[in-house]
Amino acid sequence: MRDDHNDEAELLARVDRLLAVLSQPRTPLPPPEERVRLREAAALSTAQIADTLRCHSDDVAQWEAGTQEPLAAHRAAYAHLLDGLAALPPPRPHNEPSPQHAPTTAPAEQAEQPTLFSTPLSPAQAPPSSRPPQPAIIPAGPLAVIDHTDTLIAHFTNGTRLPLNTSDLVDLLRWALDSGLSREPLSSHDKPGDPLLVLTAAASTALGLPTELDDRAALRLPATHPALVHLDQAGFKLTHRGFGPWPRAYLPPVNKQRRSVQLAITAWGALSEDGWHLPPLPPTDLAHLLGLYTERLLTPRGSTAVCGQELMTALRPPTKPVRDPSSGTWISGPNPGALHQALEPAPPEAPDAHPLAEGRPPEHAMQEEAWDWSRQPDTQETSRYPHVVGLDTNLAFLSAASSLPVALNSPPRHVMAPTFDKKTPGCWYCDLSQTDLDPRLPSPFTATGQAPAGPGWYTTPTLEYAQSLGIDVRPIEAYLRNETGRYLDPWYKRLRNAYMATMADLGVHEKIPQADYLTAMSKLAAADPAQLALLAAIKATAKGGLGKLREGPRYIASPYTRWPALNKPTWRPDIRAAVIAKARVILHGKIRKLAEQTGRYPLAVLSDCVLYPARTPSALDIVPDGPDQQGIQGLIRLGVNPGCSKVEGTQSTSWYQHQLTQGLNPARYIKNEAPGR
Structure with missing residues (x-):
């Protein structure tokens, strides 16, 4: 049974200790803006000061913003540091010869490197002589894969790894904020990407998270879980989606600087569901693969569909800084060429x-949707063509x-x-x-x-x-x-470049003869599964991003009620319809011109896959070679570029007719039932 008297005594003792601290003489400090000036004049980072004073860089940032004041030993030490910075001579010009003696402060390029230890120790707990040496490894890249053996270990995209002096989620998030992990802005008005921490199953267990979520419908950890209670006590907030496979935790901004960390909980399906189908990988390999995805597209933020939508926004941010004509100050204003307000559809x-x-x-x-069409072949087609070959358009909707x-x-x-x-x-x-x-x-x-x-x-x-x-x-x-x-232009270009770079890594290059392309594609099945998973994720990002333009309700409470996605500027079913219509008419133009030139007509179409009758089970029997063996512009042609085609599958004409008798569109099944697949 709870002892209220003991609880009251403990609370009173805690209050007495706080009052004792506050009653001590308070060392004077310069104004907040002077604190910032002194630190920047010495080319120091908040992380360096935090490391020296055994506190978090969040604390230093709040001291400089004037939203919080240091207490007790921290206050005296901070004041002593500021007095010392004020007494330093002005910095030397860059072209002035350096003094004979080594400088007592680190060079500017080193000063911006963050501390690598996230768990602060008070002076009473750890005197300076007992502190462990600073590791030489500095976090690099936009993300870290966090694994656990005897301790938590961060694996970075450049192949390095770093043991972490932390054992709980709060300290891990604070370390991430101090680490310098980030993605560069993708456009002139974009913001740096939040650091991403990918937790392996072992790391999740070590941090006190369950191996799976009990709520299989909402896929969220209950707010009463001890790990989330600790986060809340430390001041961290979660987005409205809570703590699921892709949670984001953040602290209030300081000096208008965002302080947010994205997490991916692999034990809960973060990288094996919702468009992600990454094979089991060691932490170092996983960090490298996600680093490639980030380098070519963006830091993962959720499902591949969410990443596709986030990529649109990062490349065309809704707002940019503009000067207020009345006050002369900088304010947020609409960014031309972007989507910056939610609109009702027609x-x-x-x-x-x-x-x-x-x-x-x-x-x-x-x-305005993609095709689902098939027809019965005539007698001449049945007798002349014993095979059907499916030709699938590479990234048809992205190309459109x-x-x-x-x-x-x-x-x-x-x-x-x-x-x-x-x-x-x-x-x-x-x-x-x-x-x-x-x-x-x-x-x-x-x-x-x-x-x-x-x-x-x-x-x-x-x-x-x-x-x-x-x-x-x-x-x-x-x-x-x-x-x-042309809102989607930069989005198309980045996705196209990511796709082409990944295909090149897999040995499939552009501007090669169609026969060589077929040979290169035939070897993909034996390629590195991780690279194939990266390729699939890039393609899913393109497809899912377009799907998000018409995102439906997650749960239908009652008919004809609004759902949250309708309030996003990127909820635009008219743009999605225009892209699908454009892809459909482009494909129609190609098959129409191919029929005019070769007399070959399609038997079935499903979305961007076209089935043709063929004399031999080869796509080269259908598409013309062209003068350079790379096909003919304006017709269906084989190649790696978005808008060109690859072989989806091959079957017999009798198989095709059997599918029709079952009331099925053969284009839907030719891949799954193709020989050797």
């Missing part, structure tokens, strides 16, 4: 769960995002009987049902590939393609947007 663009979809007839919902004009921050405006303008992003209601199209090709205007039965809502890329086919495009009404930009 009614046809709204997903079925959206409040704007309530009562909407099905025919008034825009259906390149140079695509999309709407930015202007809300949709409703217009009746507008004149179609291919330069205006919008949602157009138009009748394309009278168009005469070759039945051996899927219709470019519907997701089913069947000709439209009446008027429908289309994006600008779809109607622009219809015009290119000679169709008279006369919209009945439209929802148009005025502000336009």
Whole structure:
């Protein structure tokens, strides 16, 4: 039974001890701004001062901000240090010869290196003579993989490792804030990336975290868990998603400096679910692999879809510093070319769960989605072509995002009987049902590939393609947007470069003959599983980032109620629809031109995978060589670049027909059932 009397006595004793400290004479300190000036004049970091005074750099930052004052021995020592800094001679110019004697303070480039010990010891606990020597290893890169054997060990992306003098989560987070781990900004108005700590299962156990989460629905550690109670007592806060596989813990900013740490709990599926499918790797190899992902894209922040969305924002930050004309001070303002405000969609663009979809007839919902189409081969095709070959477009939707004009921050405006303008992003209601199209090709205007039965809502890329086919495009009404930009361009370029660099590491290079490309791709199955997992993560980041543009509700409490994603500037179903439509019409143009040149027509299409009849089980039987054996521009061609194709699988014509009799689209299964796969 709880003893309230003993608790009261202990609390009173603690208060008496605090009052005794406060009653001691208080050593005077210079104003906070002078403390900052003296430290910076000596080229010292807050971490160095914290290491000297046996405290955390957070404490020094708060002393300099004036939000907290040092007490007792810390105050006297801090005052003594500041007095000594004030007495130092002015720093020498860089071109002045150095004195004969070694300087007593570290050079500026060394001064910025953080302390490597995160658990502070009071002077009474550890006199200076008993302190362990400073390790020579300095944390490097944006992240560390934390493992545990006899102690916690940080593994860095450059292959180095460092034993950590800490045993609890609070001290580990403080070490991360002091360590200097960070990612460089990805654009002129981006901020440095938060340090990432990846906890192995052994490290999680050592830090008192459970091996798995009891709440399998929410995937969150309860707030009453001792580790989270300790975090809260230390002043750390969590985001609204709590402490799950990808938690983020942060302290209040000091001097407007962000103090946040991202964690990845591998025991809870952080790198084996949600688009991540990394094989089991030793900590050093895992750090290296995640370092490559960060170097080529960004520091992982969650699922690959979340990373895709975060990459958009980092490359096009919503705000930038602007000068207030009235006060002359710098304030936050909109960043041109970025998405900086949440917008409501046009009614046809709204997903079925959206409040704007309530009562909407099905025919008034825009259906700009990827293809799911197949057809029965005719007798001639069956007799001439005993094989079917699936050709999959590399990063088709990412490729379609390149140079695509999309709407930015202007809300949709409703217009009746507008004149179609291919330069205006919008949602157009138009009748394309009278168009005469070759039945051996899927219709470019519907997701089913069947000709439209009446008027429908289309994006600008779809109607622009219809015009290119000679169709008279006369919209009945439209929802148009005025502000336009190529928002996705830097996102496309970074993802493309990451994909191409990883493919090159796997031995698949661009600008090689199509036959050599097929040979190189045939060797991928025997490639390093870690490199293949990195490639898959990059591709999933691209796909997932586009999916986040139309993120649905996690839980449906009741129909037509809003969900949190709707409040994000990056929730833009109109941009997603434009990208998908662009990818669909690009592919239609390629298969149409291939049919015109070779007489070969597709049998089925699923999203970006096209099945063709073939004389031999080889893609070279379908695609022309071209003058340099690299295919022909504007047609389907084999190659590593986004927008080019690879072989998805090969089967017999009888297999194809059997799939049709089962009511299936053979393009969905040709990869899984291909011989030798």
